[in-house]
Amino acid sequence: MDQNLKFPQALALPIFQTISEAADSLELNSYVIGGFVRDFFLQRGNVEDIDVVAVGSGIELAKKVSRLLDTNSKVTIFKNYGTAMIKHGDTELEFVGARKESYNENSRNPQVEEGTLKDDQERRDFTINALALCLNESRFGELLDPFGGIQDLEDKIIRTPLDPDVTFSDDPLRMLRAIRFATQLDFKIDQNTYDGIKNNASRVDILSRERIVAELHKIMLSEKPSKGFILLEKTGLLKRFLPELTALKGIDEIEGETHKDNFYHTLEVVDNISRNTDDLWLRWAALLHDIGKAPTKKFQKGTGWTFHGHEFKGSKMVFHLFKRLKMPLNDKMKYVQLLVRMSSRPIAVIDESATDSAVRRLIHDAGEHLDDLMTLCEADITTKNPKRFKKYLNNFKKVRRKVEEVEERDHVRNFQPPVTGKEIMKTFNLKPCREIGMIKSYIKESILDGVIPNEHDAARLLMIEKGKELGLEPKH
Template sequence: MKIPSQASYIINTLYNNGFEAFLVGGCVRDSLLQKSPQDYDITTNALPEDVCRIFDKTIPTGIKHGTITVMVENNAYEVTTYRIDGEYLNNRSPEEVIFVSNIKEDLARRDFTINALAYNDTDGLLDFFNGIDDLNNGIIRCVGDPNKRFNEDALRMLRAIRFSSQLGFSIEESTLRAISQNSSLIQNISVERIADELNKCLLSNNPSNAFILLEHTGLLKYILPELQACVGFDQHTPYHNKDVFMHSLSVVDKVSPKLYLRLAALFHDIAKPPCFFIDEKSVGHFYGHDKEGEIISKEILKRLHYDNDTINKVTILIREHMNVLFKPKDASLKRLIGRVSKELVFDLLELQKSDILSCAPPFLALDSVELMKVKITAILESSVPIHSRDLKINGNDIIQALNIKPGKQVGEILEYLLNLTLDNPELNTRENLLCLLETFKPQ
């Protein structure tokens, strides 16, 4: 394993001061998988105060748990003292840690065998729990008793599924069984930590596999009960050959790995169960599920503490995902762009295309989406107005021309003028728009 020079400097410095040190965890795992590590964590038998004494620039980021951040040329490396964990609180974190001198004791407390690996150039690779075999065989397995590991930190259940999804590994039988047995413990984990793992699942190469495992193990009903309601939900329509859950996962797999786009794909049909009814011919319908889905998805994302920008993008895409326009007119497409935004409109088209391809063939609406894409591209490459800010006059011009006060009416007039120019873009000149002010009639 090739150790970066700065990490090597930290390890060598600790050795030169009478201690030992190893790279540990994810960086060792990823290097063995021929992947580029995101960061390099170091473990040592030096106590936190020793680390602070030995290195010039340190930050006591997690000193309670033995972690000191060592700065090397403005790059941060976490250096953690070998430890065993005390009693865990609420399946989340240990009440205390006990520093030890034996690295095997430290590695024994870690979650999975593939993460319980350590390496330095002096001692080579340390593998006390057959992590290399599990890496070679593509297996996620707990270190020791899986029930104990998940009771210590219930987030590890989600991490097992996330690693399975990211790496394409299977979860070992007793580990998988323990997730099902302990699934209710996930309720003790903060929504921020849960959302972070969900995001990593969504951005993996196999997002649908992750959510199938979440459902299979019973975690889904605690994390996303609204999505659990879609499992096995027969759509009773010739246009769909999958239940709502599997259809949604198919769409997730097909869209690009952008978090907001995959969230929109996951939740785009979330309101189908509450909006479902069957007509007299036993055909299912879901009228209004796009608008109701906007509301439900917003509630879910707020509950999981997503940021406002993500919530806004996801809910816009869900609200508009049914607007596949057949023989679309330019004015209708401009209004669609105005509602969705130039930034998101091609994401919407990708969501619509993936939605169609996840239905039952033939995929008749695909040609319409492709035509929309061609025409929207041409519209965006032109200078035609799409928003009121694209008009050749602004609110101040209206106030002066009509001698009115600033207020709601100015916005109504701008919207009126925009609607006129969407149908007739040649009207977008200062002279024409000032003349058209006379045709505005207040509601």
């Protein structure tokens, strides 16, 4: 593409006129570069983050821009990195001086020195992120594209500006970013770049777990996450931080009996659920719902392949996985654990002979997450046979109807026994003791089993009966 082409329409936001004025007054050649420019040509309209490069001091340019704006636009300076940040409305502006970078083998933190715009473009991860538009008035909107980034946008290609082996060895996070961009944009990774990722896969070991997880989240939240996970697996990256997933790959055969490839099945489930929810943690539950199948897989003569208890095993593995990746060990983790542990439970109440008690327990145990559990179960239908697919989906519709009927009648979702611990203490003149918990638990189980209705009077009678059985006498 002609390097003198101008795209002033890309710089229609008033902030660019302000930066232009500031750059000219300081006699600094300045450019908007990176994601903003890429997204303009992709017509994605992302203006949350704008990166500005000055051939000279980015910090001085930021200070000048701040003075030309209003008093609310404070400059945050990061002297060690030679960068400055301005929050302007909903937009974050980052200013940096054009620079060269060099790396040592055990860190992704570079040694930095001043450089030209071309030096700065060379240090960018991909050609599509090295596009720059001039902000100075005389060349306002002029495109600088030394590595053919525009052509790569048209061809839907992810490619490094320089030798991919150097690019990825220097900063291994770029390998994950390559796969993330390929997934988000539905681009292909250039063959040399792809080979560079395979050659340098072990370099991800120097990355912090938090950096890896941040990229995984973005892949997970894309329209079709399976694309990213297949690329992660094929390049050898996935096994370095999610071996629980790669352990699911492959099909074993004994005596002519085989099982499905649980890795690719899992990715189908993730894609299915992604069509119905943007909830990150529900998507994580889909990704991890079968991880217990690898360690519980057994072949039994006459029965074939079994995965007994894989849900329980998988839920325990979730904790260790979250801990290793430094993911939150809070209610998010417990939510994923719950869905993994209960992922086969709704199937048990599909049978017409399933009792109301089984439905009540399902409702009670899943609590406020029952709808998410059902969404996961429906996403778990991956058969390619249209008749079977329809049958399985109708089965889950029956479960939803059963749940509605029982819940409407018995109100057991998130319920607490209608008799409180305080009432038990008062009735039997007790101080805190284990008998109180035993009585409460007995009442709860009796309600779930349908022995008594979920009502106070019935629960109180049962409380007195159970108390006497435990040798307690009610006060009169």
